[in-house]
Amino acid sequence: MAAPLNYRHLYYFWVVAKEGGIARAAERLEMAIQTVSAQVRALEQSLGYALFKPAGRALALTEAGQAALTYADQIFQLGEELPEAVRDAATGQALRLRVGMSDGLPKLVVRQLLHPVVETGARLLCHEDEFDRLLADLALHRLDAVLSDRAAPANPNLRLYSHKLGEAPLAWFAPASLFAKRRPGKFPACLATLPLLLPTGHTAVRPRIDQWLEREGLRPRIAGEFEDSALLAAFGLSGMGAFPASSWSQAELVADPRLVLLGETPQLVEAFYLISAERRIHHPLVQRLLGEP
Template structure:
């Protein structure tokens, strides 16, 4: 039977690695250097591997130390969140929901996806937008409760991530009235006459749009490509060209009386996913999002 890990020893090791040496760690911990060194040696003995090695006048992490540090970082960063989490729960300040928003996800759709969780007045929503891979790393470190994306979690044996389909919506094409008046042909042939704005290949739906154009025999004049879907819609609304958006965005887009629906492409579908770091979801708001998608 293996010896249980001594988390006090692990904490001393973590501080030494963070501070870059025994002396600075001892100063931060307000302890004698010899005491800190002895605690780290005790951890090394219990694990059976050296975690530090000499380097010049100092020490650096061994390969085993790098692996231990990566996990220790997760453990103690989570530990630093405990006081705030307990205080919020005890004082009834609300339910915190930290969501990562993939930069390929249409922003006009985000509120639609999050709406089931926003119906609780106690919700304190924190949204972080970033690249998909960075968000998955933050999720694996439990810095986020969930990630919303236009693609499922990739298979990765080093990350325990679980995907949940939230739904799908067909795409449609929009343009300001002054742009749509230039069309001489019906939709979709008119897209061969107009400047077109598209998401970059950052977005999963871009490949489907390219394939759709090819099936239609169209070679559009691409006037702009955008990683951020909100920017794409903003430039489209300004008159730069026709642009695609999810049908879930239709009501909001057409609230602008200058906008026109050119046509729908039900064969081009955008998929939406929630990714969690746990197979059985315990966070009540994340569970609410997944359950709402089933109805």
């Protein structure tokens, strides 16, 4: 049987890797350089592989060191979360969900997707960021799940699993003031006579919108592009231009007297995914989002 891992040695290695050298790590740890160096050598001896190699005056990680750092990141991230988890369990607030939201995901859709968790009264921690950064946080178990408009790409270094939550066609809206002023005519031809607000190319649906406009022979003036869907809708409501929105948001937008529904495009479909770091879901709130009993 292999000797148990010495987590003190692993911690010193982790600090050296983060600081880029033993001297800086020793300064951060307020320890002698020789002591830190000895602890790292002890870890290398126990694992049987060199974790660092010289890189000028600094140190660089070997391939084995990169692998060790990946696990160390997860271990010490979980360690930082331990006091809060214990406190939540002791106070009866253990049920919580840390969910990442891709920055291009429509906010009204996010609210609908998360409703099964909201109605439980559990603690919900939402974090919005770029898709790739969210996947990295998920792989490091800093998040329980990620909501996105696309599935996770194939990556042998990240074990991630995509679960399709549903899909919805796009509907097109125009500010009532702009519509009354221009009287643009029938949909979809009217889009060529109105300024358009569109999501930026970082969203999964934007290329499909561009292709659809091309097929319809429409060359509208694009008045604005937005990474944030809520900001896009806000500028649309202000009168800047017409814009697309998921039909899952349609009821709320149709009820707004400042907007006019121009039409729907069933051929333009936006998909929504939940991405997890485990194939078999154990978190009860993630199971609830997936509709599992």
